[in-house]
Amino acid sequence: MVNTFHPKTSKPAKGSVTYVSTYLLDGREYAINTWNGQYGIREDILHPMIRQMEAMLSYHSKVYQIRLEAHSKDYDGENKSFTADIHRLIKWLKGKGHKRVSYCWVREKDRSKNYHYHIVIWLNGHLIRSPDSVYRRWDAILGANQKWVRSTPMILRSKSETQSGAIYTASYLAKERTKGYGDKGTRDFSTSQLKRNVDIQEIGNEFTKKIA
Numbered sequence: 001m002v003n004t005f006h007p008k009t010s011k012p013a014k015g016s017v018t019y020v021s022t023y024l025l026d027g028r029e030y031a032i033n034t035w036n037g038q039y040g041i042r043e044d045i046l047h048p049m050i051r052q053m054e055a056m057l058s059y060h061s062k063v064y065q066i067r068l069e070a071h072s073k074d075y076d077g078e079n080k081s082f083t084a085d086i087h088r089l090i091k092w093l094k095g096k097g098h099k100r101v102s103y104c105w106v107r108e109k110d111r112s113k114n115y116h117y118h119i120v121i122w123l124n125g126h127l128i129r130s131p132d133s134v135y136r137r138w139d140a141i142l143g144a145n146q147k148w149v150r151s152t153p154m155i156l157r158s159k160s161e162t163q164s165g166a167i168y169t170a171s172y173l174a175k176e177r178t179k180g181y182g183d184k185g186t187r188d189f190s191t192s193q194l195k196r197n198v199d200i201q202e203i204g205n206e207f208t209k210k211i212a
Helices: 043-059 080-095 132-142 160-174
Strands: 022-025 028-031 062-071 102-108 116-124 189-191 200-203 206-209
Touching (some): 043 102, 080 132
Antiparallel strands (some): 102 189
C-alpha cells in the first residue's frame, strides 16, 4: 500500500494530483482513497474540501456528512441547471434550521454523453441523525430517484479518526478521471466559502476555545 505523506499548508496548484494514500494538511493526517495508488486524486479539489469540513467543525462539535449524486439530461457543460438545483436544496436545509451548510460538488462525464455530479454536504450534527429526509428532498428537486450513497458516520471534533474517515469517503469526488470535459471557462468543481469560527483555535488534532 502506498503510504507517503504530502504535508500541505498553502493552496495546491490547479490540476495537481497525488497518488499517495494519506494527505497531511497543517499537521493533520487524512486518509484518501487512491485505490492503492492506481488512481490520482486532485489536490486542488481535496484541499478546499477538507477546509470546508474543518470550518464546520469549528462551529459544531458534531458534523454530519451526506453524499449525493445528480443525474439529469438537462445538465450541460455550463453547470447552470445543476447549481440552481443545489441552491434549492440549501434553501430547504436552511428552512429546516441549518444555519450553516458547507459543501463540495464535482462535475464528471464518462462514457455517457450526459454530465453528472457528485456532492458532499456537511451539516450541524446536533440537528440531523439520518440522511433520509435530505435524500427524499433531493429526489423531489430533481424529479427523479437518484442513487442513495451510504452515509458517513458522525464526524466528531474530538476524534480525528472520524474526520479522516469522512475525508476518505469524500475523496472519491476528487478523483482525476472523468473530469475536464465541460465548456471552456467553466469549473469541474466548487465548494462553499464558509469561514472558520475565529473563537475556536486548533491544537494538534483538537479544537478548543480561543484564549483571549
